[in-house]
Amino acid sequence: MILIRLWILILLLFGMTTPLFSGEPQEQLQQTTDKVLAILSDPNLKSPEKTKERRELILRVVDERFDWEEMARRCLARHWVQRTPEEKREFIHLFKELLQQVYMDKVEGYSWNKIQYEGETIDGNYGTVKVKIFTPKEQPIHVEYRLLKKGPTWLVYDFSIEGVSLVNNYRTQFNEIIVKSSYRELVKRLKTKVSQP
Amino acid sequence: MRRKIFFFFCLWIGLGLIFLMPLESQAELFDGVDTEEFNSGFEDRSKSDWMARSDERMEFKEKSEPSFPEEEVPEERIRDPLEPLNRIFFHVNDRLYFWILKPVANGYQRVFSKEVRIGVSNFFSNIATPIRLVNCVLQANLKGAGIETLRFLINTPFGLFGFLDPAQKEFGLEKREEDLGQTFGVWGFGPAFYLEWPILGSSNLRDTLGYIGDLFLDPITYLPSTPIRIGLKTYEKVNETSLRLGEYEDFKKVVLDPYIAKREAYHQNRKYKIKERK
Numbered sequence: 001m002i003l004i005r006l007w008i009l010i011l012l013l014f015g016m017t018t019p020l021f022s023g024e025p026q027e028q029l030q031q032t033t034d035k036v037l038a039i040l041s042d043p044n045l046k047s048p049e050k051t052k053e054r055r056e057l058i059l060r061v062v063d064e065r066f067d068w069e070e071m072a073r074r075c076l077a078r079h080w081v082q083r084t085p086e087e088k089r090e091f092i093h094l095f096k097e098l099l100q101q102v103y104m105d106k107v108e109g110y111s112w113n114k115i116q117y118e119g120e121t122i123d124g125n126y127g128t129v130k131v132k133i134f135t136p137k138e139q140p141i142h143v144e145y146r147l148l149k150k151g152p153t154w155l156v157y158d159f160s161i162e163g164v165s166l167v168n169n170y171r172t173q174f175n176e177i178i179v180k181s182s183y184r185e186l187v188k189r190l191k192t193k194v195s196q197p
Numbered sequence: 198m199r200r201k202i203f204f205f206f207c208l209w210i211g212l213g214l215i216f217l218m219p220l221e222s223q224a225e226l227f228d229g230v231d232t233e234e235f236n237s238g239f240e241d242r243s244k245s246d247w248m249a250r251s252d253e254r255m256e257f258k259e260k261s262e263p264s265f266p267e268e269e270v271p272e273e274r275i276r277d278p279l280e281p282l283n284r285i286f287f288h289v290n291d292r293l294y295f296w297i298l299k300p301v302a303n304g305y306q307r308v309f310s311k312e313v314r315i316g317v318s319n320f321f322s323n324i325a326t327p328i329r330l331v332n333c334v335l336q337a338n339l340k341g342a343g344i345e346t347l348r349f350l351i352n353t354p355f356g357l358f359g360f361l362d363p364a365q366k367e368f369g370l371e372k373r374e375e376d377l378g379q380t381f382g383v384w385g386f387g388p389a390f391y392l393e394w395p396i397l398g399s400s401n402l403r404d405t406l407g408y409i410g411d412l413f414l415d416p417i418t419y420l421p422s423t424p425i426r427i428g429l430k431t432y433e434k435v436n437e438t439s440l441r442l443g444e445y446e447d448f449k450k451v452v453l454d455p456y457i458a459k460r461e462a463y464h465q466n467r468k469y470k471i472k473e474r475k
Contacts, residue, residue, distance in 0.1 A: 098451065101450070101451055139371065139372065142473075160469075162466050162469060162470075163465050163466050163468060163469020163472075164466050164469070165465060168461065169461050169465070172457055172458075172461045173452065173453050173454045174453070176457055177453060177454065189453050193450075193451075193453060196450070
């Protein structure tokens with residue numbers, strides 16, 4: 001009896017300490033990740049005919065946490081200022097579509113055994129959260145999310161996997177294409193990429 | 198054929214030696230080139246602010262993790278003076294993957310279960326312990342060297358010559374992926390410039406020299422006959438590929454210029470590995 005009570009006490013203590021000791025960015029990111037994992041492990045959504053529904057549910061959750069505009073702006077860097085509002089809107093849309101493909105492939109393709117939070121840093125409105133993802137296959141993967149505070153919510157504007165930052169990688173690609181050909185060409189290529197299944 | 202390969206090799210080494218210099222002097226060369234280009238993209242911070250921040254970061258790095266957003270400091274990109282040649286080899290590697298490596302790995306994957314293939318991968322990794330161990334020592338990473346030694350001493354007798362990985366599973370001792378290229382990086386050498394080697398793939402001048410050096414630490418090099426050496430290396434490659442089928446395809450699906458995406462990813466990952474040694 002005493003043992004059981006002790007266990008419950010320990011469990012309660014651990015349950016309480018996690019939100020107490022982790023700051024806002026990690027807490028909010030964790031909420032999103034937990035929601036995605038819950039959807040992925042939901043037995044009602046596992047069947048193949050439910051795939052589309054599941055995707056939409058995940059996308060909605062992810063959408064709340066990602067700042068697509070900030071990402072797009074950072075990826076275009078110096079070319080962003082030269083765009084008209086319509087161009088910006090179109091670009092954000094295309095970029096979001098492309099990234100969702102990346103994200104969905106990664107989320108659905110791997111079985112995420114365990115996620116370990118490895119600390120965060122906060123500097124004014126900027127924050128980072130380090131995460132270690134354990135895969136059944138091999139070595140754990142280190143992911144670092146970069147977040148920006150907008151109002152009360154922390155939004156992801158970049159993440160890097162084993163040191164490879166998504167924004168940096170796309171920025172170099174986009175810059176090369178714009179410099180070597182044109183912005184039009186970039187949009188054309190984005191459109192073909194997105195329309196491919 | 199051999200002479201031609203040797204010629205290209207000498208050319209690369211020769212060109213590289215000009216560029217191979219410690220990071221600080223390379224940073225001087227880069228100053229004001231890439232920095233300025235990316236700078237104008239962000240309206241919210243003035244240039245002097247950026248410079249001050251990056252200076253601050255340099256000093257800060259010594260003590261602890263940088264606490265400010267990394268994006269505010271423009272990334273230094275890798276030089277690629279041999280891009281046309283590299284692109285040709287990238288294309289060659291791409292075809293090699295789809296025409297030869299992938300079909301072979303696919304067939305192999307059907308015959309052997311995942312457990313066996315992971316075991317084989319662990320076995321090769323265990324054999325290559327000297328590379329990681331020596332490089333840990335060269336980087337003055339004694340904890341890493343200790344872990345690698347322990348891993349070898351546990352996995353060889355108790356893990357069926359390294360097929361299993363009880364050191365990681367039971368004791369949580371994670372492998373330290375260190376190589377000579379990273380050691381050179383820790384010593385302050387920059388990557389010089391990007392290289393795409395046929396078959397071997399992404400590299401840079403520093404890591405290529407490191408790769409050659411690591412060959413001397415690789416027990417497979419000391420096997421008596423060349424066909425056996427090449428055979429084992431090929432088998433290792435097929436086995437590794439069989440565990441990663443589909444990853445390259447996924448990667449190509451989400452990038453606009455696979456050559457540039459691969460180059461930048463390689464560069465950033467190497468920088469990260471050099472920085473994140475523990």
